[in-house]
Amino acid sequence: MNVLIRAFLLLVVSAGACLAAEDYLRLPGNYAVEGQNPDGATGYEGVALITATGATFQVEWTVGEQVFHGTGIAYRDVLSVGYDGGTAFYQIGKDGILNGVWTTIGGDQLGTEILTPILYE
Numbered sequence: 001m002n003v004l005i006r007a008f009l010l011l012v013v014s015a016g017a018c019l020a021a022e023d024y025l026r027l028p029g030n031y032a033v034e035g036q037n038p039d040g041a042t043g044y045e046g047v048a049l050i051t052a053t054g055a056t057f058q059v060e061w062t063v064g065e066q067v068f069h070g071t072g073i074a075y076r077d078v079l080s081v082g083y084d085g086g087t088a089f090y091q092i093g094k095d096g097i098l099n100g101v102w103t104t105i106g107g108d109q110l111g112t113e114i115l116t117p118i119l120y121e
Contacts, residue, residue, distance in 0.1 A: 026096055027074060028052045031115035033061060035102075038109035048115055059083065088113065 033046040046063035050072075057072040059081050070083030079090040079098060086107060090100035098115040 027057060027079065027092070030118040030120075031098070032118055033063065033113060033115055035063075035113035036111055038103065038107060038111045047118075050115075057081075059088075090115065 028050050031048040031050065033048050034043070035045075036043050044063050046061055048059060048061045051058045053071075055073070057074065057079065059070040059072055061068040061070075061083075068083050068085055070081040070088065072079050072081035072088075074080075074092065077092045079092055079100075081088045081090070086102060086104040088100050088102035090098035090113075092098055096117045098113075100113045100115070101110045102113055103110050
């Protein structure tokens, strides 16, 4: 496993600080997506929409002409999402940026992904 991914997972697992309830309220919104596929050679960009649905979150990613749908749960400073192609796992930053890793169903490698809030004025 890549050293960067190991360090990320260690950071997420050992994170002692947890977000307050009001921090989760900021999760819903529009995000710019920037990712790296598990092959390490190809990247992608797109947009994501996170909406609150009771105790869970619905996530819709649009990358090119592909649309993916998922359901997530937030716990402490982590958002975990099962989507129609696999699983994504994000650390929720105090700045609202979500740094994550993901894999496909049956996958044996991880891709990386950053969701950056799109702020409208």
